[in-house]
Amino acid sequence: MKKFIALTLAALMLLSFAAFAAAETTYTLKIGVVITQDDPLFAGLTEMKKEAEEKSGGRLKIDLYPSSQLGDTGEVVEQAVAGANVGTIAGAPFLEGYSKDFGMLMGPYIMRNYEDCLKLTTSDLYYKWVDEIQQNGLRVLCFNYQQGERYMCTNKPVLHPEDMKGLLIRTFSSDLPLKAVEKTGAVGNTMTWGEVYTGISQKVIDGCEVQLPAYSGSSLAEVAPYVAKTGHFQMLSGLVVGADWYDTLPDDLKEILNTAAYNGGVFASEKVYADEAAYIEKETARGAIFTEVDRAEWEACMDSVYDDLGLRELKNQVDAILAE
Numbered sequence: 191m192k193k194f195i196a197l198t199l200a201a202l203m204l205l206s207f208a209a210f211a212a213a214e215t216t217y218t219l220k221i222g223v224v225i226t227q228d229d230p231l232f233a234g235l236t237e238m239k240k241e242a243e244e245k246s247g248g249r250l251k252i253d254l255y256p257s258s259q260l261g262d263t264g265e266v267v268e269q270a271v272a273g274a275n276v277g278t279i280a281g282a283p284f285l286e287g288y289s290k291d292f293g294m295l296m297g298p299y300i301m302r303n304y305e306d307c308l309k310l311t312t313s314d315l316y317y318k319w320v321d322e323i324q325q326n327g328l329r330v331l332c333f334n335y336q337q338g339e340r341y342m343c344t345n346k347p348v349l350h351p352e353d354m355k356g357l358l359i360r361t362f363s364s365d366l367p368l369k370a371v372e373k374t375g376a377v378g379n380t381m382t383w384g385e386v387y388t389g390i391s392q393k394v395i396d397g398c399e400v401q402l403p404a405y406s407g408s409s410l411a412e413v414a415p416y417v418a419k420t421g422h423f424q425m426l427s428g429l430v431v432g433a434d435w436y437d438t439l440p441d442d443l444k445e446i447l448n449t450a451a452y453n454g455g456v457f458a459s460e461k462v463y464a465d466e467a468a469y470i471e472k473e474t475a476r477g478a479i480f481t482e483v484d485r486a487e488w489e490a491c492m493d494s495v496y497d498d499l500g501l502r503e504l505k506n507q508v509d510a511i512l513a514e
Contacts, residue, residue: 245450297496332452422492
């Protein structure tokens with residue numbers, strides 16, 4: 191009996207030690223993004239870092255790397271899939287390779303505002319796409335980081351879609367945004383974001399389509415001062431990490447990380463909208479010229495891209511969700 195009791199006590203001690211060791215283990219996540227430290231999304235990530243580290247008692251450590259220090263978005267996504275303890279803010283074009291229909295989140299005029307974004311990304315259709323992504327090596331912590339509407343930013347005045355004819359415009363290397371831009375008569379270019387300023391200044395390209403925080407953070411008013419407020423895409427993004435790394439986390443840390451990531455998205459998105467007028471004022475002072483356009487005209491120009499790519503039925507499903 192004494193031997194049995196001794197063995198039982200030893201087993202309990204080992205289990206207690208294992209539980210203590212697991213509780214004391216520190217997990218580090220490196221988040222690399224292409225945006226600068228001045229971007230509202232980086233402010234959201236800073237809030238996320240603070241919440242995750244405080245609520246985990248330091249067991250979760252979040253290191254932030256702005257300005258492509260860990261590589262561009264696609265490179266960080268690949269590192270995450272390979273098992274590295276990295277994450278990034280990624281838009282739909284970077285994730286459609288893991289779920290082909292996920293690219294619909296970057297369709298022209300498919301969402302009109304942040305409310306549409308939230309409605310679509312809490313739908314059964316969205317969760318189906320996310321499941322597909324997570325079966326392919328990525329974990330989507332949240333997808334509520336709204337970077338703002340995308341505008342046409344050029345080195346010559348643009349008011350109507352036909353004014354884009356022949357212009358070389360940087361966009362994503364994804365069928366929907368690329369073909370949508372080309373519907374205007376422009377020529378799509380898919381250089382990395384870090385090359386855009388130099389590309390415009392050296393006349394390799396004539397402009398890009400971009401949201402206000404990135405336009406300001408990259409000083410594009412210096413080389414492409416004309417901004418047509420087309421609002422053709424809602425630049426919605428999410429925080430993604432590698433599934434293998436995520437699965438090493440204890441359940442309580444998973445919950446803390448998921449909640450902190452979502453709250454960081456709320457903070458960032460609210461800041462984007464709150465700062466919009468200030469961005470326009472700041473960039474106007476730098477020489478930018480913002481132009482209101484007839485968005486219905488631009489939407490009509492781009493709409494046939496859904497037929498060209500065989501996505502009309504899927505768009506109808508999205509429209510029905512947003513109409514509810």
